[in-house]
Amino acid sequence: MFELFDQADxxxxNQVVIALAVFFHDIVYDAKRNDNELMSIEVFKQFAADISLEQQLLDRVGLFIAATIAHAVPAQARSHHLTLFLDFDLAILGMPPETYDEYAQQIRQEYIHFPDDAYASGRAAVLSKFSGRDTLFFHKSMQERFEAQARENVVREIRALTKGSSDPAM
Incomplete structure (x- = not known):
């Protein structure tokens, strides 16, 4: 995400907002929990209080982190920078197949506490939500750069998951 951040104008x-959101959005990450983003916001709020960040900045970063829960943007909160941040977060989906496959294997290891069938069903459902969108990325530049490969990767992984294998390379 920081590589994409570095390339953004x-x-x-907005550099500060996005940098803080990138850094803090997964600062709490426990695959056995379902409130990681909310806990990450709490860690960020404590950090913000410790260094006396302005409330407006705190609110914007919290909004960005919260948007990663569903990767959707409420109409009243839609902004170029929020959607760019969300595109950065999904860019892994559009990486070359070997990079994506390694990522998918890492995700499986993070959720190793789930039996194969439960993992495959849950992961396929998450990926199907993304693949059901008109576009995976909000920004045209991100669509041009990542959309086609992301769709191929996601479809390939769904196919592998529904065939009983959690390895997208199979």
């Missing part, structure tokens, strides 16, 4: 204020 951002003003100073």
């Amino acid at each position: 951002l003003d100073d204020q």
